[in-house]
Amino acid sequence: MRLMVFSHHRGWAIVVVLLQCAQLMTTLAQKSNCALTVVEKTEGGITQDDAEAMVTEDSIAEEHPEVVQPTDQWQTLKPGQAVPIGSHVRLNLQTGQREVRLGEEQMKYWIHTRRQKKADAESYFGADELKHVLKKIKEDSGPLSKDSQDQNRESKASQFRPLEELKRDMAELELLVETDVQVLRRLLDQLNSTNSTTEGRLQILLELEYLVHQVDNAQTLCSMGGLKIILGGLNSSDYRLQESSAFVLGSALASNPTVQVEVVERGGLQKLLVLLATPRPLSVKKKVLFAAASLLRHFPYAQRYFLSHGGLQVLSELFHADARGALRVRIVTLLSDIITEKELISQAAADQTLDSTDEELLRQYSKVSLYEGLLEGGWCSLVRELLDSTEHDWREKGLQAMLAMSPVCLERYRLDVSLPVCLGSLKVQYQKLANRERTPGEGNGGYFEEILDLLNMLELKLK
Template sequence: MLRHLGVKTIVTQSFLKVRPTASMLIGCRRRRQSTRQKVALVLLVFSCQFVHVISEKSPSALTVVESPEASLEGEEDAHVEEGDSEDLDVFHPTDKWKTLKPGHGVPRGSHVRLNLQTGQREVKLGEHQTLKYQIDGQRQGKENTQGPSVNAEELKALKNIKEEVDPKTSDKEEKEALRAQFHPMDELKKDMVKLDMLMESDFQIMSRLVSQFNSSNATVEEKVKALHDLEYLVHKVDNAQNLASRGGLKLVVDALNSTDYRLQESASFVLGSALSSNPVVQVEAVESGTLQRLLMLLATPRPMSVKKRALFAVASLLRHCPFAQSHFLKLGGLQVLGDIFRASGGGALRVRIVTILYDMINEKELISQTGLDPIPDASHNERLRQYAQVSLQPLLAEQGWCSLVPELLASPEHDWKEKALRTILAMMPHCQTQYRKDYALSSSLSALQEQYQELVLTEQVLGDEDGYFGEILALLEMVVLKLKRV
């Protein structure tokens, strides 16, 4: 019975002594009997006495309860054997044997033994419990105290509930609870419509911004803000094309004629973003007269901020668009850029102008190279035809750009010098004769070589073998080498 309850039972030899009975005394008087018979008689009497003690009904059944310490250590749930319908008091054992009173529960892991002399059950702490209480130092030497009562009926009810849980039902309930936290998209849209929070598409936002910009009641600040928001959207190719197809681009171009410089600057900014790498919008802008408007801003006195934005729009329009480049040259755009370059205080604009010229020269050279397209098609042939109509290099030499570009070499900015050297190399076929006669250019190139040789040595000392200054020095040496060739 004790083994069935999961409680360790220890019966020591000291408790196996039983009091001599009358039968045993009679057996002792018969000394003539053999030793074997005496032993058999003693064992028989002892067995009967042991069975009699075990079979006696105790006042209450032995009950094992889960101790707080056992639950903290993650042991299994205690199996409770019902003894009484009343609440069970938990007996708290110590490291010494104590008598277990009737009606008391035993914590799991305790040692229980039966005292055959008294017929009482005795309990003490198990080995792991004793070690735990010694570490805590809280229960050493304490007498047995009554702990919280445990209701057997409640424990059995909890066990039944745990066994009766249906996993499928539990999963369904969890799914329903999760579904209740979210709503279908259709319901969300209806709710957002009611709250006037419906998400707008890019096209709807642009339409609203264009209407706001075109409103007669809008102030200049409101129009500038609308253009600023519009510029953010037209970086996308589709948005820029939608703006052009819906007539919004024309309204932005018309703003270039405004008398307010803030609107001119913001409109140029929008155009530059919409035209960048977008052939459809580039062609639309050329055909609608956008290029003429932008050149007008550059050719007339305007604040520097306006000219920077206008030059940005021109560069976006000309890049990778031979159709626009051809119109640019016909409209005298190269002369307009030359006037800006020569104007005093145009240092920031100078490097941008030189970059535009270099890109136009480089694009034509790249597209003319054989093998650029693995399988030349109709579009490739059309690009070749359009670039052939762009006669830029002769105009550069004719309008004095062979002497204008080298002026950037006197700039303190390394980036400006790099762009000037690259452009000089690109214009070399048409400017080589003039460069050889320009002694100021030769002197400038020699001084720059010495300067960048020292800078390259500094880079090498710092462990940078292929540094930025090394690239500029390589460009200088290439320019000098080409000037020496006959």
């Protein structure tokens, strides 16, 4: 009986102990505000799930606790240590200690940061690697040995073919490059050949005209005796050859004193006057007049010869015979240019701004009796006729020539009663055109404004 009572009391003691343990665990759970996970028992231990808990700032017991930085692995928490918000905390029932690791969101951020750092590290040189690369560059850019330099030269030379080999290959392909001098020599030989046809000569003259625009080529043509061949073409019975020869001659003469002197010495001016004075097609007359104008401009010696051999008379006959007016503008422009040249050099002498070369030009221009020839040839009235044209260019050239000839023609202008009426009518017309031509916000200077200025200057001289 006593034994049974003892056993009964022992059973109640066990129940009381279990109830106290349950109460203690409930109290711990309420104070820690954590969700527990039972750790499963393994060999030699308890087999329950892990206890995971979210630790908040309210769980920090101390005023300045030690904060543990969790990682992706579980680590043991010491008493008094705190963890950041969002970390996972569990109670390991096997060891009886609290453990912590990164929370789910923290884990995602940690993995992303690790990947970014790894990518950044792969995109840049490390310090050691950078030093190695710089050292390599310095070694490669160092002075080459003599053998290396020879090898580099041989390598570069192997990339190009010798000049003689290129010439030989081009000669076989009939692609040998010619200089302008060689081309001029070849063309002149072909032009002077008796085997050349008329069509072939016309093509050769066209090529020569293109080349002699350059001053050096034109002078080379002279030194090769080419002017004799070109001047000979002016005497051809074929008008096409006359026209083409005159075209080449005019291009070679333009602003080229060397060629101008030789043409005069070879009698070229006289040949040009003959062609202008005798019946020729209009196309031939145009090219011959172009050559004559190129010879006379800025060459007072040729101008004096031209005047002394009836040049103004020849031009006057051309002016009257030109019903269409294609030659009239060219003739008046030539006369205006020659007058302007002489006036400019005279003005420079009056201003005492001449050098030795200008003084010689002044002396030569003083022997050119141009004004007298213009007055005697009736050019004051001839130039005035251009104002009756409907072409703006003709009127412009006529006004410029009348202003240039005003020193000798002013009295004749004043005697012409129809001239003031003509000028007044033109002023009204070009004033309207100039107004239409002006752009708002911009100054003057248009084409019609220039013609209006010429009209005003001529009208001012007549007063």
